[in-house]
Amino acid sequence: MGLTSYRHATDQFSRGVALGFLLGFVALLVHAVGSNAFLIVRIMEPFWLFAALVVRSYMLAAGGQPAKSEEIATWAKGKEIGVSGGPSVRPWLARSRNGSPRLVRPD
Numbered sequence: 001m002g003l004t005s006y007r008h009a010t011d012q013f014s015r016g017v018a019l020g021f022l023l024g025f026v027a028l029l030v031h032a033v034g035s036n037a038f039l040i041v042r043i044m045e046p047f048w049l050f051a052a053l054v055v056r057s058y059m060l061a062a063g064g065q066p067a068k069s070e071e072i073a074t075w076a077k078g079k080e081i082g083v084s085g086g087p088s089v090r091p092w093l094a095r096s097r098n099g100s101p102r103l104v105r106p107d
Contacts, residue, residue, distance in 0.1 A: 001051075005058035014057040021050045 002022030009015040028038065028047065037043055 001058065002054055005054045005061070008058055008061045010061050014061065017050065017057065018054050021054045024050070 002018050002025060006015055006018035006022060009018055024047070028043075031037055038047075
């Protein structure tokens, strides 16, 4: 994703963030040969922050807009647990009498 975002970036700042993310990712891969430093929160949080920035800058450069909440609501209508008449997305999860979720063993 870093390389794709770098190639599609329209301004220098987005290109710099994408290239920095890509090089940081390669550095983490090389460093992971000797030790697992990705478990440390101080390393993990900035990595995922920059990953989100790179993906979002790619979406903006590509002209993609996120789905509107009405489209999501229309798609999800009848698919949620507890909605009568709709199929369940998670058949292994059911509602108990008081409304709290409970696990169900599949048949």
